[in-house]
Amino acid sequence: MKGADPYISGHGDLRYDVTHYALSLTYALPSNKLDGTAEITCRAVGELSQVALDLRLKPLKVSVAGRKVSRHRVLAGKLTITLAEPVAAGEEFTVTVKFSGNPAPIAKRGQDAAGWEELDDGVIVASQPHGAPSWFPCNDRPSSKATYELTLTTAADYQVEFSGELVTQQRRGAQRTWTFRQTQPISSYLATVQIGRYQVITQKSVVPLRVVGPAGIKNNGFSASFGRQPEMMALFVDRFGPYPFTGYTTVITDDPLEIPLESASLSTFGRNFAAADWDSVRLVAHELAHQWFGNAVTAREWRDIWLHEGFACYAEWLWSEASGQRSVADWARHHHAILAGASQKTVLSDPTASEMFEDWVYKRGALTLHALRAEVGDQVFFDILRSWVATHRGGSVSTADFVAHCSEVAGRDLAAWFGPWLHETALPPLP
Numbered sequence: 001m002k003g004a005d006p007y008i009s010g011h012g013d014l015r016y017d018v019t020h021y022a023l024s025l026t027y028a029l030p031s032n033k034l035d036g037t038a039e040i041t042c043r044a045v046g047e048l049s050q051v052a053l054d055l056r057l058k059p060l061k062v063s064v065a066g067r068k069v070s071r072h073r074v075l076a077g078k079l080t081i082t083l084a085e086p087v088a089a090g091e092e093f094t095v096t097v098k099f100s101g102n103p104a105p106i107a108k109r110g111q112d113a114a115g116w117e118e119l120d121d122g123v124i125v126a127s128q129p130h131g132a133p134s135w136f137p138c139n140d141r142p143s144s145k146a147t148y149e150l151t152l153t154t155a156a157d158y159q160v161e162f163s164g165e166l167v168t169q170q171r172r173g174a175q176r177t178w179t180f181r182q183t184q185p186i187s188s189y190l191a192t193v194q195i196g197r198y199q200v201i202t203q204k205s206v207v208p209l210r211v212v213g214p215a216g217i218k219n220n221g222f223s224a225s226f227g228r229q230p231e232m233m234a235l236f237v238d239r240f241g242p243y244p245f246t247g248y249t250t251v252i253t254d255d256p257l258e259i260p261l262e263s264a265s266l267s268t269f270g271r272n273f274a275a276a277d278w279d280s281v282r283l284v285a286h287e288l289a290h291q292w293f294g295n296a297v298t299a300r301e302w303r304d305i306w307l308h309e310g311f312a313c314y315a316e317w318l319w320s321e322a323s324g325q326r327s328v329a330d331w332a333r334h335h336h337a338i339l340a341g342a343s344q345k346t347v348l349s350d351p352t353a354s355e356m357f358e359d360w361v362y363k364r365g366a367l368t369l370h371a372l373r374a375e376v377g378d379q380v381f382f383d384i385l386r387s388w389v390a391t392h393r394g395g396s397v398s399t400a401d402f403v404a405h406c407s408e409v410a411g412r413d414l415a416a417w418f419g420p421w422l423h424e425t426a427l428p429p430l431p
Contacts, residue, residue, distance in 0.1 A: 004141040007302035007353040008108070008130050010076060012141025013052040016042045019092070019185075020147045023136055027154045027195070032102050032118050038137050040095045041146075049086040053079040054133035054140040056115075057101035065094040077106075079137060097137045106134050110354045119255050122158065122196035124268060126261040129302060132188035143300045143396045145185035152193065153177040159198035161212055163191050163264040165246045182264065184245055185394045187298050192263035194251045205230035207243040213252030217274060224276035225284045226250060226269075228323070232285050235322050236292065236315060241386035244296035244393050248288065260287050264295045278325070282316040289315030292389050300396040305356045306348050307402060310365015311385075317366065332370045335363040336430040349399045349422040367430065368421040374431040375417060376410045384409045 004012030020041040027034050034057065042051065051064070059079050062072045068084035079097065087093050103116035108130050115134025116125050125135060132138050150162050156176040160169075164182030171177075182191070194212075201218070203209035211217070211226055218227075229250065237243055245265035257270030260283050267287035273280045293315075294308030317331040326334075339360060346352050348368065351361050373381040384406050391405065399422060407414045420428040 004139075004143070005301050007356060008111075008140075010078070011054050011130055011133070012144065013139050014141070015046060015048055016044050016051060016087075016139065017144050018042050018139045018146040018188075020149075021136070021138070021191075022149045023151070025136075025150070025152045025193075027123070027152060029122070029155055029158070029195070033100070034103050034116070034135060035100045036098070036136065038095075038097045038099070040097070040137065041092060042095060042139075043092050044087045044089055046089045047086050048089075049083050051081040051083070051095060053081070053095070053097065053137040055079045055097070055099065055137040056106055056133050057099045057103060057135070059097050059099050059137070061096075061098040063096045065096070067093065077133060095137075099137065103135045106131050116193075119196065119253060122194075122253070124194060124253060124255075124257075124261070125192040125263075126268070127189040127192060128262060129189055132191060135193070136191075138188040140188050142187045142189065142298050142302065145187050145298065145394065145396065147185055148180075148182040148191060150180045150193075151177060152180075154195060157197065158195050159200070159212060161192075161194040161198075161249055161251050161266060163266050165265075184264070184296065186264040186295060190262070190264040190295055190298075192261070192266060192268070194253075194266070194268055196251075196253060198251070203227075203230050205233050206237055207233050208247035209233065210247065210249045211252065212249060213274075214254040214271065217252055217271065220274050221276035221280065222274045225274055225281050226252070228281070229284065229288065231323070232288050232319055235319060236289055239315075239318060239382055239385065240289070240292045241389050244292060244389065248291060250284075250287075259283075262287055262290045262294060265291065278320075282320070285316050285319040286312045296394065297389055297392045298396050300398050302353070302356055303350045304397070304399045305351070306361055306365035306368070307397060307399065309357075309362040310348075310369060313362040313366035314369045317370075328370065332367060332430060336367055336427070339363060339367070340427050344425045344427070347423050347425055364421075364427070367427075368418075371421060371428070371431050372406065372414075372418075375414075376406075380410055 003010045004014045022039040025036040070084045072081045105113035105115040107113045114131030160178040162180040164180040167179040198212045201211040249266045251268045256272040261268040289312040293311035317328040321327045
């Protein structure tokens with residue numbers, strides 16, 4: 001199977017959508033052994049006789065509620081279930097998969113490895129863009145968004161975090177069971193599990209904020225970076241509209257990380273980002289902004305990744321100006337000069353799989369937004385951002401959707417204006 005998205009080969013199935021995942025997991029840290037059961041609620045798009053799930057662990061038992069399974073097979077990371085009788089278009093059905101194995105990051109040509117990874121003492125899960133099947137069976141495409149329930153049992157002296165709200169935790173002897181829920185629909189790559197010997201710090205904010213990290217994390221540059229998250233949250237709520245989840249958690253691992261990791265209602269950083277330098281501070285703002293742009297409102301296809309990264313990059317500049325540092329206009333001029341001196345071979349609206357996480361996508365996306373702001377004025381621009389999130393929260397979008405939305409809010413057709421920024425390689429002048 002080619003897969004649902006041309007950028008990530010072999011992942012996802014467009015023939016059905018998942019509406020809910022109920023995951024029950026048990027994890028043994030010393031052996032990196034994960035045992036689980038997934039109950040997956042699905043809806044057929046058209047008549048369906050096969051269900052293809054992405055999974056890199058071993059399926060032990062497979063069933064479909066109320067239906068006979070004629071066979072199932074595993075090939076190249078796909079668990080394909082053949083039904084004795086087809087499911088009608090629009091019909092809901094539930095697939096249950098019992099599975100087990102030693103989870104590890106998934107390697108994919110042209111992309112960094114992604115997925116479940118052991119730390120020196122704990123676990124980190126970085127699923128963007130193809131790592132979710134490393135730890136649970138899923139329809140791994142950004143356009144399939146579902147709610148979640150997760151129950152995870154592991155050693156009692158470890159803190160567990162998930163992309164959702166903690167419901168209960170219960171200790172039984174040497175083990176502790178954690179239960180979480182995520183009531184907002186999210187893509188499979190935005191679901192994460194983090195396990196470590198962590199302490200919890202709460203921050204007073206307009207939205208519940210938690211920082212989960214190792215002892216002594218508040219030393220060094222914490223106050224200049226993570227310590228300012230309440231102010232960042234207040235700014236972004238004002239600029240982008242209501243926060244789209246019930247709370248926000250920042251996990252800081254004791255291990256250094258090269259880049260932070262984005263997931264729904266939770267971001268993960270290495271201890272090295274608890275610093276006062278701008279590159280650390282901007283990334284704290286960047287990951288927070290993804291909760292609106294990327295996690296609540298998600299690109300239907302990876303080709304439209306600028307709808308995530310360009311917006312989060314522009315949020316960095318907004319925080320810089322609001323915190324008394326360099327202005328948005330200064331940052332725009334700075335990065336426009338850098339991009340103007342570089343050769344760009346692909347366009348922002350379709351940067352190719354190998355280029356989609358390159359820095360020029362982030363910066364040109366942010367410059368496109370800054371140029372739009374100059375074109376329509378501040379009031380209309382921020383009305384566009386707030387109404388964009390309000391209209392599409394929990395859904396999937398495309399670049400064409402954003403252009404149409406901007407045109408509607410501005411009261412005039414902006415398609416031709418967007419053309420050079422989105423669909424041409426030459427960099428337009430900065431207004």
